[in-house]
Amino acid sequence: MKLSELVTAKRINLDLKSTTKDGVLEELVKLLRLSKPAREALLKTLRSREELGSTGVGKGIAIPHCRSLVVSEVTVAVGRSKKGISFKSMDKKCAFLFFLIVAPPVGDPADYLIALGKVAQAARLMSADKRIKSVKGPKKFIGLIEELER
Amino acid sequence: MNPQLQVLIALQDILLMIREAKDPTQTKALGKMGFKMTNVESLENTRENLENQLSPAILREYSRVTKRHGRIVAPVIRGTCHACFVRIPSAIDAADDRNKTLYRCENCGMYLYWVDK
Ligand SMILES: [Zn+2]
Numbered sequence: 001m002k003l004s005e006l007v008t009a010k011r012i013n014l015d016l017k018s019t020t021k022d023g024v025l026e027e028l029v030k031l032l033r034l035s036k037p038a039r040e041a042l043l044k045t046l047r048s049r050e051e052l053g054s055t056g057v058g059k060g061i062a063i064p065h066c067r068s069l070v071v072s073e074v075t076v077a078v079g080r081s082k083k084g085i086s087f088k089s090m091d092k093k094c095a096f097l098f099f100l101i102v103a104p105p106v107g108d109p110a111d112y113l114i115a116l117g118k119v120a121q122a123a124r125l126m127s128a129d130k131r132i133k134s135v136k137g138p139k140k141f142i143g144l145i146e147e148l149e150r
Numbered sequence: 151m152n153p154q155l156q157v158l159i160a161l162q163d164i165l166l167m168i169r170e171a172k173d174p175t176q177t178k179a180l181g182k183m184g185f186k187m188t189n190v191e192s193l194e195n196t197r198e199n200l201e202n203q204l205s206p207a208i209l210r211e212y213s214r215v216t217k218r219h220g221r222i223v224a225p226v227i228r229g230t231c232h233a234c235f236v237r238i239p240s241a242i243d244a245a246d247d248r249n250k251t252l253y254r255c256e257n258c259g260m261y262l263y264w265v266d267k
Binding site: 066072120 | 151156163164167170171176183185187188223225227232263266
């Protein structure tokens with residue numbers, strides 16, 4: 001399981017406009033193209049997850065995640081903010097790369113943890129690569145993920 | 151969507167999150183990835199707030215079923231209840247008011263939520 005296999009071009013937004021944590025969550029959830037009630041339910045769950053502890057893992061990365069009834073398979077969306085957003089990360093630095101992971105409540109919880117681990121690993125590789133801030137277009141972005149995951 | 155179903159979905163997601171946050175294997179694995187899960191109290195507060203939004207009859211059912219099974223809503227994926235894996239009668243699976251009316255699985259009694267395709 002690789003991040004490049006989990007993410008599609010339609011679920012990437014390289015120009016997030018929000019300036020707040022909540023706004024970023026909304027923009028990321030929008031990429032999943034769910035019905036309005038499902039979107040609202042998922043946002044509630046993601047906000048609760050952030051209350052439990054920030055998913056900002058430092059080095060400019062945040063990986064909001066949860067298991068929710070509103071999806072039927074592990075679903076990933078990626079966002080990039082040029083300015084960076086305060087995400088209450090441990091290193092107190094702004095996050096500029098966001099990876100949303102939502103998994104269904106059914107199925108093996110290990111699959112979810114494996115997916116989360118892979119994304120966290122790929123995210124770290126990406127944040128260390130300077131091209132990540134300038135790469136243009138979702139397809140090129142996926143190409144870069146593939147290159148880094150090789 | 152039925153407002154009570156929306157609350158039940160949020161509740162079930164929270165119940166699962168609370169369970170994960172209290173499971174040492176999960177918290178250890180997530181901790182290694184750099185995720186903090188420290189404020190379980192806030193989740194318990196959210197759970198309580200959501201429970202207060204349920205009607206007395208549904209709250210009773212919720213308390214009874216979750217006590218036994220740890221959950222209350224089953225996702226329906228491709229016409230199958232994903233709690234007991236029994237097919238939903240096609241008349242209900244094709245109904246226009248799915249997710250607008252509270253349906254329960256005739257086999258396991260879970261409230262049903264048809265997941266977006
Ligand atoms: Zn069932």
